[in-house]
Amino acid sequence: MDLSFLGVPVAPMVRVHGGAANRMFRLDTEQGSFAVKELNVVDRREAYRVEDVFRLERAAFAAGIPMPEPIAADSQILVHRWVEGEKVPEAPVSAAYAFEIGEILARLHALDVDWPQEPVEPLTPRDWPELAERAMATGQPWADDLADRVETFLAIADFVDDCRLPGPMVLTHKDIQPWNLLAREGRPVLLDWELSGMSDLSGELGSTALGLAKGPGFDDIEPAIFGSVLEGYVAGGGVLPRPGPSWFVFMIGGWLGHTRWNILRCLAGVEAGSGPELAQSQLSAGAGVRGLPDMFGRLAEFQTLLV
Template sequence: MNLSHLGVPVGPMIRVHGGFANRMYRLDTDDGSFAVKELNLVDRRWPYRIKDVLRFERAAFAAGIPMPEPISADHNTLVHRWVDGGKAEAPVSASYAFEIGEILARIHSLDVAWSDALIEEQASRDWAELAVQAAATGQPWAAELASQVETFLTIARFVDTCNRPGPVVLTHRDIQPWNLLAREGRPVVLDWELSGMLDLSGELGSTALSLAKGPGVDDIRPAIFRSVLDGYVAGGGTLPPPGPSWFAFIIGGWLGHTRWNILRCLAGVEASTGPDLALSHESVRDGVRGLPDLFCRLPDLEALLG
C-alpha cells in the first residue's frame, strides 16, 4: 500500500478485526487518523467499481450524509477519515431506525451518474455437490448442510423468480448493523464499496429487517421495522408496493455469502485477504442454521408491511 499521502505515521498500522469480506487497519499520522481497507481481490463474487463508488461516496458526503470522509481509492485500497463511535446493536432504537430511513431517502435523491443498470446474480444450484465435498473433507457443519440441501435449492428458486416491482435506485446496498456506528445515539454509515443499483423494495426490506431483529429471527420488532419506513417517507421517499420482493435481496445475499464462505472453508487454507478462516466457518454455520429459518418466516415478514 502506498499511503504517503496520508502524512507521516506516528505509530504502526493496526489491524481491526471483524470484517466479513475485507481487512481493515487503523493508521494514525501527523494529519489525523484513517481507516485503511485492504480489498479482497482473490475470490470476490463480483468486481469492485472503485471509481464509481468513490464518486458516489463523495456526493453523499458533500450532501451531509453522516459517514466517514472518503479520502482516496485505488485498485486494492480504500481510505477514509477515521470516525469513532460504538457498534450499532440491533434491534436499534426507534429514533435510530427512523433516522436511517431518512438517510436512505436522501441517498436515493442524489443525482450521481452510474454507468450500468442493475444486473442480478443468478443463485447457485450446486448445494448437493457442496454438501458432498463438505462431508469428504470433514467440515464440522457438513451434516447440517446436507440436511438443508433441498431447502437451499428452494431458496435459490425463490430468489431467481421473485418479481421485483421497482423502481431501481442507486444506493448503499448493505446498510446492516455491522456497517453502522452509533455516535451520540445517531447513525454513521460505513462500508460503501458494494454500492450500486438495486430494486427499492429490496433495499428497504433488507435494511429495516436487519435493524429490527436480534441475532436470530425470534426477536423481530415490528415497530422498529416500521420506523425505518416512516423515516423514509418523512425524508421524501415513496414506498413500493408490499410483497415478497422486500425480502428477496436479503435472502439472496445471505445465500450467496454462505456459499462463498463454504468455498473458502473447503479450500482449507488461511487466505491472505478477506475474512479469517475461523470467521468463514462461523458464517457458514450461521447461514446453514439461520437462512432456512428466515425463509420459512417469509409470510410473517410480509405481514410487517401491512
C-alpha cells in the same frame, strides 16, 4: 497505494479485526487518523467498481450523509477518515435511530449520481448437493446441517431468481446492517460502502428495516422499529413500493451468495491471501447454513410487517 500523502505516522498501523469480507487497519499520522481497508482481490464474489463507488461516496458525503469522509481509493486500498463511535449491536435499535436511517435512505436515493449500466446478474448457483457432499467428505462442522437442508437451499435459489421486483431501481448503499453502522452521540454513521449499486427499492428497504428491527435470529423482531424505518423514509420524501415478498429477496439472495462464498473458502481449507480468515469463514458458513432456512421459512411472517 502509497500512503505517504496521509502524513508521517505517529504509531505503527494497527489491524482492526472482525471484517467479514476485507481487512481493515487504522493509521494514525500527524494529519489525523485514517481507516485503511485492504480489499480482497483473491476471490471476490463480483468485481469491485472502485471509481463508481468512490464517486457515490464523495457525493453522499458532500450532501451531508453521515459517513466517514472518503479520502482515496484504488483497486486494492480504500482510505477514509477515521470516525469514532459506538458499535451498533445486532439487536433492535431505538425508534429514533431507525427513523433517521429511513430519512438518510430517502436522501441517498434522491442524489443525482451517474452510474454505469450494471451487467445482467447470472442465475443463482444450484450446486448445493455437490457442496454438501464435499462438506461431508472434508468433515466440515456444519456438514450435517447442510446435507439435511439441500432441498431448502435449492428452493431458496429458485425464489431468488423467480421473485418479481416491483421497482423502482435506486442507487444505494445496499448493506445497511448493524455491522456497517456506528452510533455517534446516538445518531447513525454509515460505514462500508463497497457493495453500493443499483437495487430494487423494496429489497433495500426490507433488508434495512428487518436488519435494524431484530436480534441475531428472527425470534425477537420488533414491528414498531421496522415501521420506524419506513416512516423515516416517507418523512424524508421517499415513496414506499407495494408490499410483497420482494422486500426480503435481496436480503435472502445476498446471504445465500455470502454463505456459498464462505463454504467454498472453507472447502479449500487454507488461509487465503486476503479477505476474512478461515476461522471467520467457518463462522459465516455455519451461520448461513443454519439461519437461511429459518429466514426463508418465515417469509409469510415477515410480510405481515408491511401491513
